[in-house]
Amino acid sequence: MxxxxxxITLGVMCILLTSGIIIQINTTKKNTISNNIRTSNNDLRDxxxxxxxxxxxxxxxxxxxxxxxxxxxxxxxxxxNDFTEIEQxxxxxxxxxxxxxxxxxxxxxxxxxNNNASVKDKNLSDELVHNTDLIEIVNELKNSGAEAIAxxxxxxxxxxxxxxxxxxxxxxxxxxxxxxxxxxxxxKELLNGITRPGSYIxxxxxxxxxxxxxxxxxxxxxKYNKVLNAKYMTIKK
Amino acid sequence: MIIGAIVLGCLIGVxxxxxxxxxxxxxxxxxxxxxxxxxxxxxxxxxxxxxxNFDFKVFVSGFFGNAILSMLLTYLGxxxxxDIYLAxxxxxxxxxxxxxxIIRKYYIEKIWTEKKVKSTNKSKSE
Numbered sequence: 336m337x338x339x340x341x342x343i344t345l346g347v348m349c350i351l352l353t354s355g356i357i358i359q360i361n362t363t364k365k366n367t368i369s370n371n372i373r374t375s376n377n378d379l380r381d382x383x384x385x386x387x388x389x390x391x392x393x394x395x396x397x398x399x400x401x402x403x404x405x406x407x408x409x410x411x412x413x414x415x416n417d418f419t420e421i422e423q424x425x426x427x428x429x430x431x432x433x434x435x436x437x438x439x440x441x442x443x444x445x446x447x448x449n450n451n452a453s454v455k456d457k458n459l460s461d462e463l464v465h466n467t468d469l470i471e472i473v474n475e476l477k478n479s480g481a482e483a484i485a486x487x488x489x490x491x492x493x494x495x496x497x498x499x500x501x502x503x504x505x506x507x508x509x510x511x512x513x514x515x516x517x518x519x520x521x522x523k524e525l526l527n528g529i530t531r532p533g534s535y536i537x538x539x540x541x542x543x544x545x546x547x548x549x550x551x552x553x554x555x556x557x558k559y560n561k562v563l564n565a566k567y568m569t570i571k572k
Numbered sequence: 573m574i575i576g577a578i579v580l581g582c583l584i585g586v587x588x589x590x591x592x593x594x595x596x597x598x599x600x601x602x603x604x605x606x607x608x609x610x611x612x613x614x615x616x617x618x619x620x621x622x623x624x625n626f627d628f629k630v631f632v633s634g635f636f637g638n639a640i641l642s643m644l645l646t647y648l649g650x651x652x653x654x655d656i657y658l659a660x661x662x663x664x665x666x667x668x669x670x671x672x673x674i675i676r677k678y679y680i681e682k683i684w685t686e687k688k689v690k691s692t693n694k695s696k697s698e
Contacts, residue, residue, distance in 0.1 A: 341626050342577035345617055348635055349581030350588065352610040355603060357589025362600045 394560070433492045433559040437483050441554035442526040444472065445547040446539065447514035461542035464513055466499040468544070469506075471535045472517055473497070479526045481519035483556045487511040490559040507561065514545075523550040574621060578614075602643045605657050609638040612664040615671040622678045638664075 412418035429435050446469075449462035456462060473491055476484055484491040489506040491497075498505040503512045519526055527550055529536055540546045595603060613635040620626040642660040649656030 338573055340628065341617075341621050342574045344628060344631060345574060345614065345621075346577035346581035348610065348614055348617065348631075349578050350585040352607065352614060353582045353585025354589035354592060355585075355607045355610065357586055358592050358595060359600055359603050359607060361589075362594045362597060362603070365594055366597045366600075 432563070433483070433490050434563070436558045437520060437556045438553055439482070439520040440523050440552045441481070441518065441520040441550075442476075442523050442529075443549045443551055443554060444517045444519075444529070444536070445514050445545075445549075446472070446517070446536075447545040449543045449545060452543070458542065462544060464504075464515055464539075464544055466497050466504045468535075468539060469497050469504060469515060469517070472529070475529050475535060476517070476519045476521070476526060479521065479528055481521040481526060483520045484517065485519075485556045486515055486517050488557050490557060492559055492563075494563070507559075518554050518556055520554050520556055523552075526550075574618075578618075601657070602646055605642045605646050605660055606639040608661055608664045609642045610635060612668050612671075613638060615668050615675070619671040619674040619678075622675060 408422060412422045426435070430437060446464050448464055452459055452462040469486060473484055473486070486497070486506050489495070489509055489511065491506070495507050496505070500510060503510045504515070505511075527548070528534075530548055531537075536546060536548075613631065616634065617626065617631045620631070642657070642664070645660050646657040
């Protein structure tokens with residue numbers, strides 16, 4: 336066997352070997368990319384958290400600027416009667432809209448999932464608090480003349496939605512979970528009518544939902560902690 | 573000449589491999605074990621060439637036979653849930669080192685004797 340033949344054979348084998356190695360490298364590289372999707376998901380989650388933090392920071396800034404604006408407004412209107420009236424109007428309009436923190440007599444209702452609820456229970460669903468329950472309670476409170484309502488610190492406005500988002504409930508787009516503290520300002524005796532026999536809350540209690548109702552002379556309701564935007568509506572002339 | 577052929581073959585192989593389509597990840601384990609087998613065969617071929625007992629039939633049959641056998645073992649191990657391919661890798665790498673030793677010894681001895689010959693020639697001329 337001469338050297339030329341040996342060289343050709345070895346050369347051909349090397350072609351096969353190296354092309355195989357390159358194909359293998361490319362294959363594993365592609366597969367790592369698909370594995371990377373999971374990592375990039377985590378990165379996205381981190382980014383969301385970062386943005387949330389940023390949002391909160393900027394919101395705090397907005398808060399302080401609003402306070403400053405209030406101060407300046409008060410200083411400006413101190414000496415002028417017309418302006419004081421307008422100022423008063425603005426304030427009451429804002430409080431009706433839900434843009435100010437309010438306090439007054441009212442009622443605090445705490446509804447919570449049954450602590451002893453287990454998967455084996457036949458009527459497990461009845462023992463948990465659902466978004467429809469919250470909607471029903473809010474409805475009854477409004478019916479009893481509640482002037483301001485908040486659920487777990489989320490102000491209920493005309494634009495508020497109460498949605499079921501899996502294991503938690505979304506109010507104003509914020510996820511809240513059991514126990515749900517519903518505070519309402521209004522005539523506390525009238526509001527307490529929510530516990531009348533045969534009421535929705537009574538049925539819930541019978542079903543096993545844990546309910547606590549407190550009348551109070553000083554219920555504090557936080558303001559709406561987002562920005563109200565009107566994009567499509569205009570005032571009709 | 574042999575070294576030149578190997579280098580040329582490697583270059584062509586890289587170009588081919590870059591342009592070749594990638595295979596499904598399921599089969600990449602088989603390709604990997606085949607690569608190890610081929611690598612072992614190449615080293616075996618080089619050492620056989622140096623020793624002067626290179627046989628074309630033995631070399632080619634070893635190249636493909638080893639690759640196919642190791643792939644079959646990998647498949648069997650997959651079915652039996654045993655990592656048989658590890659045993660194949662151990663054997664191949666072991667042989668690779670043995671062949672490398674032969675290649676190394678050959679070149680060391682070659683250089684050594686050349687030096688010796690030179691020095692004896694020098695002393696003779698003096």
